[in-house]
Amino acid sequence: MVGISNKTIYALAALQELGNIDEKSVLKIKNIASNANIPQNFLEQILLELKKQGLLISIKGAYGGYKLARPLKDITLKDVVVVLESDIFSDIAQADNPALKLFWEDIKDNVSKVFEIPLSELKNYELKATQTLNYSI
Numbered sequence: 001m002v003g004i005s006n007k008t009i010y011a012l013a014a015l016q017e018l019g020n021i022d023e024k025s026v027l028k029i030k031n032i033a034s035n036a037n038i039p040q041n042f043l044e045q046i047l048l049e050l051k052k053q054g055l056l057i058s059i060k061g062a063y064g065g066y067k068l069a070r071p072l073k074d075i076t077l078k079d080v081v082v083v084l085e086s087d088i089f090s091d092i093a094q095a096d097n098p099a100l101k102l103f104w105e106d107i108k109d110n111v112s113k114v115f116e117i118p119l120s121e122l123k124n125y126e127l128k129a130t131q132t133l134n135y136s137i
Contacts, residue, residue, distance in 0.1 A: 019072040026065030053083045078115035
């Protein structure tokens with residue numbers, strides 16, 4: 001996907017895992033990594049960045065781990081992308097030509113709107129994937 005790194009793809013997989021647990025529970029990094037098939041060392045870096053930006057909460061100790069700071073319905077794809085993909089929504093309208101400047105601003109606005117999808121939509125995709133798997137021969 002253009003402009004989306006593995007870092008963001010892994011972050012979404014981790015957030016999906018965290019969205020599947022009870023809000024009072026936590027998941028250890030090794031469990032998230034195993035369930036989502038993410039290299040653990042890379043996942044640690046991703047989770048720290050998401051925590052710094054207020055998307056995750058970490059609990060220390062033997063029974064510690066990570067959990068969502070807010071429900072998936074309140075986290076958008078754009079929230080994650082802005083944290084992990086530093087320049088995807090940067091100012092691309094640097095042309096001197098007023099028509100081109102307007103064109104690029106419209107493109108940027110439209111792309112930004114597409115990324116406003118809440119991550120709770122992942123549940124719908126899980127259901128679709130399950131139905132596809134159940135009906136195939």
